[in-house]
Amino acid sequence: MRDIYVIGTGITSFTRLEYPLAEIAAYPAVAALRDAGIDKVDHIYVSNMGGGRVNHQTGLASAVVDHLSMFPVGAETIENGPASGASAIKTAAMAIGSGMFETVLVTGAERMNEVNALDATDFVASLSHPLAEAIYGVTLPSLAGMFARLYMHKYGVTERHLAMVAIKNHANACLNQFAHVQTKITMEGILDGKEAATNNPPIALPLRFFDVCPVSDGGAAVILASAEVAKDVAKKTGKPLVKLAGFGQATDTHAVHEREDPTSLTAVKIAAANAFKMAKLAPKDVSVAELHDAFTILEIAESEEVGFFERGKGHLALERGETQIGGKLPINTSGGLKARGHAVGATGVAQAHEIILQLRGEAGKRQVKDAKVGFTCNFGGFGNNVVCLAFVRE
């Protein structure tokens, strides 16, 4: 397959957005086109999970072409639950890799503010096994709660470690103007202090309010291109070349209880290994990573499964500050799903957006020094379909 580069990127605020879903997809696309200094692409992929269910909008990809007035360019929507974004980027990479297209726009969007919290949870529960899980009231937070309980018991992870993930990611989000929750939190405020129990009520114990990502509206876009186009664009914009050096994907059983070890995220392990193999890189080469911290425990578990830390030791690296900005391997500099926000179909693209800014040296106050290799892990369902991406600044 020929080499694939990123030539443009854009994002909306992750927050409550008052404009329609197709516009949430179109605005970051316009920002990405402007970033690349181009006004059209050969193809468009839209990543979205809830258009049909939540927004009475199907055929979203066609609506986005209409909003961008880019007829007769072809377009499809790619859905892989919360991993839709990275799936769309991977699909776009192969479309360019095949030689059919020189430039492909990927734009991810979700608009959840039309549903209340209960409906949002029910909607997301449509990812779990309909006959073995969802029908019994198993939601994604409840799966995460059970996973956390087992994991903590097995590896000595405590509620304090979970809180450290939240505190770190909220601090990072305070440096990101597009983040949903730009609020500093402290151990005193969410675990130790007098007000902690009120501030941080249980959601699915041991997970509390500050262990769970918000339900966000938002959009993010990247434009991929062939080497020839990318070099041309780089010459005009003066921006560093960022290569999508590898991608990997893996699936696992739909029902979590069918896994041999329910604390193993096997799909994360395989997807990451595939991405590193394709990129001819190892976990130790990574300068900055965005992991799928829909629940705080997942950042710790994924940081081990992708190979950054030994199994069961991720919380110790966190404790030592290695995953903070300024640490050896900063994780979720954007604020992560936890605080940048989780606009489901946009999330994987937003992860890539953050990595591209970091590799180009455009991440402002949250810039990781000399970031050269970036990595994303986008986690679908409860780990039953995972897509990892590896980016390199050339």
Next chain:
Amino acid sequence: MRDIYVIGTGITSFTRLEYPLAEIAAYPAVAALRDAGIDKVDHIYVSNMGGGRVNHQTGLASAVVDHLSMFPVGAETIENGPASGASAIKTAAMAIGSGMFETVLVTGAERMNEVNALDATDFVASLSHPLAEAIYGVTLPSLAGMFARLYMHKYGVTERHLAMVAIKNHANACLNQFAHVQTKITMEGILDGKEAATNNPPIALPLRFFDVCPVSDGGAAVILASAEVAKDVAKKTGKPLVKLAGFGQATDTHAVHEREDPTSLTAVKIAAANAFKMAKLAPKDVSVAELHDAFTILEIAESEEVGFFERGKGHLALERGETQIGGKLPINTSGGLKARGHAVGATGVAQAHEIILQLRGEAGKRQVKDAKVGFTCNFGGFGNNVVCLAFVRE
């Protein structure tokens, strides 16, 4: 891009199916695997439109991997409204074309029986422009009715011509054991006779009951492969090699009233031209075609836009019997959407399935003699995102 072949195909009955959506996708996949004589593939694309809305099932692609026990193979759902099926086939072709994969399974599925007719119409209306059409009660049948009225006025097409499409496609469906409506209909029964008004009530005049496709449940699958794998499979199975020689896609304005000429299906014209160009073929080379006759008028209009007949002359070719089995260019030998049925996300794949059977000489009583080149037109929204495929028997 390297050459792409079809090595396996399968289908379910298009009817009311009492098993879950993921099984509707898995069963034809198993049939296609058996047809190819293989038990795994490198990747899976699922085409579906309504899982999230109608069946409380998102992440359908991951569920299908689970049903097929094909871990850790990657999978995504592709949505492009009623053109999801052909979009997924096109995406799979590029994935193989890129060299990433040798075999990709495409399985399309829809399960609509959970919603009543009103909800089904509302669901499909989520394809129309939310602010310019859907909000005013414009449904897909109403768009088709307005299109038919203009088209008939402009080109002298009558209700009898529309009925001829229905009569032909019902007759074809009677030769297809998987078709939804295996009922012979006559001009007497639906237009001329005493019972005609009762049998064939208005839906969106000039379109009547027998001008509109049924709402079907169903699934269909094809497996694409590289030339190397395909030649190996053909040696083992003894089946003729069928090549996916070309694909083309085009978009058009979301709101139909924004088109310069609302009787022009510009996206059909461009998508077909692109597919023929890529395949190095012309419309006159086609032996058999499946066109997207969700409404009878569309078969006539598409037969012109793809280049089979001159603009405004399609109904005359129909009248002369040229599009019947035994005619110069049989159209919708499967029964088409009109009578084979329209299980939205599966439809484009079912069209390909029919063409593959025809090119292999496996279409039984509806076999087109010496079929060598087959063509499909899969129509998304009201013609705002169209995908055409060209297949050749080698």
